[in-house]
Amino acid sequence: MLKQRLALLALPFLVAAAPHDAEKLRDAALKDTVAWDIVEDLTTEIGPRLAGTEAEARARAWAVARLKAMGFANVRVEEFDMPVWVRGEERAEVLGGNPQPLALTALGNSGATPPQGVEAEVIAFDSVAELTAASAERLRGKIVFVTHRMNKAQDGSSYGYFGPVRRLAPSIASQKGAAAIVIRSLGTDNHRFPHTGNQSWSDGAQPIPAAALSNPDADQLERLIKRGKPVRLRLVLTPRQVGIGKSGNVIAEVPGTDPRAGIVLVGGHLDSWDLGTGAIDDGAGVAITAAAAKRIMDAGRPKRTIRLVWFGAEEVGVRGGEAYRSRHSGEPHALASESDFGADRIWRVDFALPPAAKAVADRIEAALAPLGIARSSVQARGGPDVGALVASGVPAVTLQQDGTDYFDLHHTHDDTLDKIDPRKLAQNVAAWTAMLAVVANAPEPLVGGAAQSLPK
Amino acid sequence: MLKQRLALLALPFLVAAAPHDAEKLRDAALKDTVAWDIVEDLTTEIGPRLAGTEAEARARAWAVARLKAMGFANVRVEEFDMPVWVRGEERAEVLGGNPQPLALTALGNSGATPPQGVEAEVIAFDSVAELTAASAERLRGKIVFVTHRMNKAQDGSSYGYFGPVRRLAPSIASQKGAAAIVIRSLGTDNHRFPHTGNQSWSDGAQPIPAAALSNPDADQLERLIKRGKPVRLRLVLTPRQVGIGKSGNVIAEVPGTDPRAGIVLVGGHLDSWDLGTGAIDDGAGVAITAAAAKRIMDAGRPKRTIRLVWFGAEEVGVRGGEAYRSRHSGEPHALASESDFGADRIWRVDFALPPAAKAVADRIEAALAPLGIARSSVQARGGPDVGALVASGVPAVTLQQDGTDYFDLHHTHDDTLDKIDPRKLAQNVAAWTAMLAVVANAPEPLVGGAAQSLPK
Numbered sequence: 001m002l003k004q005r006l007a008l009l010a011l012p013f014l015v016a017a018a019p020h021d022a023e024k025l026r027d028a029a030l031k032d033t034v035a036w037d038i039v040e041d042l043t044t045e046i047g048p049r050l051a052g053t054e055a056e057a058r059a060r061a062w063a064v065a066r067l068k069a070m071g072f073a074n075v076r077v078e079e080f081d082m083p084v085w086v087r088g089e090e091r092a093e094v095l096g097g098n099p100q101p102l103a104l105t106a107l108g109n110s111g112a113t114p115p116q117g118v119e120a121e122v123i124a125f126d127s128v129a130e131l132t133a134a135s136a137e138r139l140r141g142k143i144v145f146v147t148h149r150m151n152k153a154q155d156g157s158s159y160g161y162f163g164p165v166r167r168l169a170p171s172i173a174s175q176k177g178a179a180a181i182v183i184r185s186l187g188t189d190n191h192r193f194p195h196t197g198n199q200s201w202s203d204g205a206q207p208i209p210a211a212a213l214s215n216p217d218a219d220q221l222e223r224l225i226k227r228g229k230p231v232r233l234r235l236v237l238t239p240r241q242v243g244i245g246k247s248g249n250v251i252a253e254v255p256g257t258d259p260r261a262g263i264v265l266v267g268g269h270l271d272s273w274d275l276g277t278g279a280i281d282d283g284a285g286v287a288i289t290a291a292a293a294k295r296i297m298d299a300g301r302p303k304r305t306i307r308l309v310w311f312g313a314e315e316v317g318v319r320g321g322e323a324y325r326s327r328h329s330g331e332p333h334a335l336a337s338e339s340d341f342g343a344d345r346i347w348r349v350d351f352a353l354p355p356a357a358k359a360v361a362d363r364i365e366a367a368l369a370p371l372g373i374a375r376s377s378v379q380a381r382g383g384p385d386v387g388a389l390v391a392s393g394v395p396a397v398t399l400q401q402d403g404t405d406y407f408d409l410h411h412t413h414d415d416t417l418d419k420i421d422p423r424k425l426a427q428n429v430a431a432w433t434a435m436l437a438v439v440a441n442a443p444e445p446l447v448g449g450a451a452q453s454l455p456k
Numbered sequence: 457m458l459k460q461r462l463a464l465l466a467l468p469f470l471v472a473a474a475p476h477d478a479e480k481l482r483d484a485a486l487k488d489t490v491a492w493d494i495v496e497d498l499t500t501e502i503g504p505r506l507a508g509t510e511a512e513a514r515a516r517a518w519a520v521a522r523l524k525a526m527g528f529a530n531v532r533v534e535e536f537d538m539p540v541w542v543r544g545e546e547r548a549e550v551l552g553g554n555p556q557p558l559a560l561t562a563l564g565n566s567g568a569t570p571p572q573g574v575e576a577e578v579i580a581f582d583s584v585a586e587l588t589a590a591s592a593e594r595l596r597g598k599i600v601f602v603t604h605r606m607n608k609a610q611d612g613s614s615y616g617y618f619g620p621v622r623r624l625a626p627s628i629a630s631q632k633g634a635a636a637i638v639i640r641s642l643g644t645d646n647h648r649f650p651h652t653g654n655q656s657w658s659d660g661a662q663p664i665p666a667a668a669l670s671n672p673d674a675d676q677l678e679r680l681i682k683r684g685k686p687v688r689l690r691l692v693l694t695p696r697q698v699g700i701g702k703s704g705n706v707i708a709e710v711p712g713t714d715p716r717a718g719i720v721l722v723g724g725h726l727d728s729w730d731l732g733t734g735a736i737d738d739g740a741g742v743a744i745t746a747a748a749a750k751r752i753m754d755a756g757r758p759k760r761t762i763r764l765v766w767f768g769a770e771e772v773g774v775r776g777g778e779a780y781r782s783r784h785s786g787e788p789h790a791l792a793s794e795s796d797f798g799a800d801r802i803w804r805v806d807f808a809l810p811p812a813a814k815a816v817a818d819r820i821e822a823a824l825a826p827l828g829i830a831r832s833s834v835q836a837r838g839g840p841d842v843g844a845l846v847a848s849g850v851p852a853v854t855l856q857q858d859g860t861d862y863f864d865l866h867h868t869h870d871d872t873l874d875k876i877d878p879r880k881l882a883q884n885v886a887a888w889t890a891m892l893a894v895v896a897n898a899p900e901p902l903v904g905g906a907a908q909s910l911p912k
Contacts, residue, residue, distance in 0.1 A: 047555075220500060224500060
């Protein structure tokens with residue numbers, strides 16, 4: 001009888017306050033240490049984890065054990081095949097009267113020099129446009145140097161603007177008969193860390209050695225060229241394609257009460273470049289989204305299933321995202337959003353939701369405002385591994401991290417745990433937790449209907 | 457007749473205003489670009505210039521041509537012999553269940569591993585004192601790791617305090633039978649640049665491989681060790697002693713009118729470590745002192761001869777300073793002061809002058825105050841290459857640079873031109889110019905008499 005009375009007393013409270021009070025969960029998450037522990041353990045125990053390598057496989061095994069221990073359901077790996085490229089030796093030196101070494105690193109899919117290297121005169125271009133306009137005659141047998149200098153941008157837009165220097169210039173140089181290409185790093189720092197990154201050879205372009213100089217080394221080479229005499233370099237780059245290997249997506253779930261309400265997909269990518277330990281790219285992203293999903297799980301069962309995906313092989317062509325899409329795009333997705341822009345504080349939220357869900361955006365905006373996060377009128381794109389899903393109409397909420405300093409570290413040896421500020425990491429967890437609390441329980445329909453930016 | 461009248465008119469002016477008005481020369485020097493040009497050309501055209509190597513010889517040839525072109529008198533090289541150590545391959549990796557590379561660099565005079573490397577378990581110590589107290593039995597065959605973490609200090613004093621980690625720990629580890637030693641870098645940054653630096657084997661200590669880990673890599677190794685399982689490393693370090701080579705001091709002068717008034721010796725060191733291009737250590741110092749000496753020269757003939765010395769082989773045992781002392785200590789020196797603590801602004805002036813020259817210190821203090829430089833009561837030591845001369849009684853004025861961030865870059869790959877702020881470099885030139893204007897023309901005797909700190 002007493003038990004019954006207590007149950008009756010408790011009932012109105014349970015109805016009035018859902019288990020996923022976004023504000024309460026948000027504020028508790030500001031003291032989060034779960035995300036830190038994940039990114040510390042991943043970067044320390046696994047370290048660099050290039051897609052398709054044994055290190056990435058160790059990361060998957062580690063991830064499965066970790067996600068099971070955290071209490072997630074349906075923890076599994078979905079493997080896929082991929083071609084694997086690995087770095088070799090890499091050295092560069094200025095020849096002639098001013099001999100000295102330069103710091104550089106091969107770009108993804110770079111061709112190799114002979115073991116003793118390649119020697120040639122440098123020809124410099126200040127942009128991809130200038131390189132494109134140059135005659136093949138001028139380039140033949142030369143080492144092309146593209147000097148275009150990346151600038152900082154809080155929203156990361158400069159990566160799009162300067163990206164062709166890495167993505168297109170190697171193929172253009174190859175097609176015009178260059179012996180090799182070095183570019184100024186796509187990076188905004190002035191440390192002697194070259195920035196690697198993916199590039200693919202366009203149709204008909206034969207692989208040539210393609211590398212990035214650190215920014216101080218690019219400065220140095222520019223200064224030497226300005227002195228007016230021909231500058232010759234020797235490059236030794238011995239990366240290689242090692243054939244087909246395995247990568248995979250690691251998936252874990254918080255089962256929802258209403259399967260018809262659609263899946264809320266969040267995550268980051270588990271692979272990293274091979275130079276650093278992938279703390280900001282993207283240990284932080286897998287940690288933030290897992291910590292937020294766990295907070296929802298620990299508070300009670302949500303309406304919608306939360307599916308956490310730690311994607312494989314993002315860095316080398318968004319292969320995990322494509323593998324997920326090809327396998328799961330037929331399932332109803334209420335949301336798809338990835339954290340993959342570092343560990344700095346979130347300053348902005350972008351939406352792509354069906355018009356009928358405008359109230360969801362309003363509630364998310366209200367829950368994020370105390371964290372210093374402002375609503376934008378930019379349409380959310382969801383992040384690299386879910387970009388194709390979102391482009392096809394799946395809703396997204398992008399929690400935009402401050403990217404002002406992101407390209408200081410991006411794809412360098414220097415992307416290590418010490419660069420993460422635990423308080424900023426917790427602010428990220430708080431924002432993702434609040435967003436998930438709203439989206440996973442929203443009574444509004446989210447599946448289907450063209451997603452829009454929904455400015456206020 | 458007209459000419460004669462003009463000369464008569466001009467005469468009182470020439471007598472009233474000495475050619476070396478410290479305030480006017482100082483203010484003009486705040487727009488100095490000469491120092492920048494020197495450090496740019498040295499770091500660009502020569503680059504790294506390890507003592508005793510062909511690169512340091514090229515730096516001397518460059519220096520002679522440059523100093524002659526600037527108009528200095530008696531430009532010459534004083535060569536000396538020295539044993540030369542050069543870096544080889546350097547790699548480290550964690551073995552076992554958490555395999556990953558670590559960034560490290562050999563310390564000066566490090567022994568070599570076999571080409572395939574050495575593998576052993578790591579034993580960590582948090583200080584030199586703890587290492588000293590450990591039994592040889594515990595160290596035998598192990599790789600010692602000293603984790604003592606250097607802190608920032610504006611006056612550079614922490615380099616003295618933490619220095620034994622680099623200078624003494626390798627010999628202690630060797631004497632206790634360790635297979636190798638790695639230390640946390642003597643550096644205050646958190647970038648993946650290991651800091652090299654000199655160390656000498658104490659009597660009876662056999663050379664063993666001795667290297668510094670970058671601070672993020674030292675953090676990583678500490679975290680792995682804290683996980684409780686034995687941690688094994690493989691080190692590949694193949695530096696070698698290459699025998700006796702040549703170094704030398706490059707000397708240039710501004711002849712004075714009074715040979716009995718003593719020589720005013722200023723300078724920096726021309727050699728650098730081999731990793732970076734030696735911009736802050738010590739391209740800046742040679743540039744600052746040369747630019748200041750040129751400003752005095754261009755204003756007219758000073759009373760005292762200014763002798764500019766660009767020392768060789770400072771980094772590897774202050775060999776240039778010792779070569780100079782053994783050859784020139786019999787000559788009368790009115791001052792000996794070196795610039796060798798980077799390129800940040802000067803914030804403090806220390807004195808070591810004869811008591812009879814107290815008015816000189818007062819005039820220097822007055823001339824420096826508008827640059828934001830305060831007088832200290834610390835006795836000037838003059839700088840590494842002139843330290844022995846100053847300790848023997850030669851007067852010194854130390855223009856103390858702000859060293860708060862100096863050990864972020866010191867002895868790393870990252871010591872490059874872009875780290876120098878041209879405005880701060882000009883503030884240095886202004887301070888050295890003002891100091892030289894006072895000292896080179898002071899009517900007070902400076903030679904002889906015990907030099908003291910002369911607090912106000």
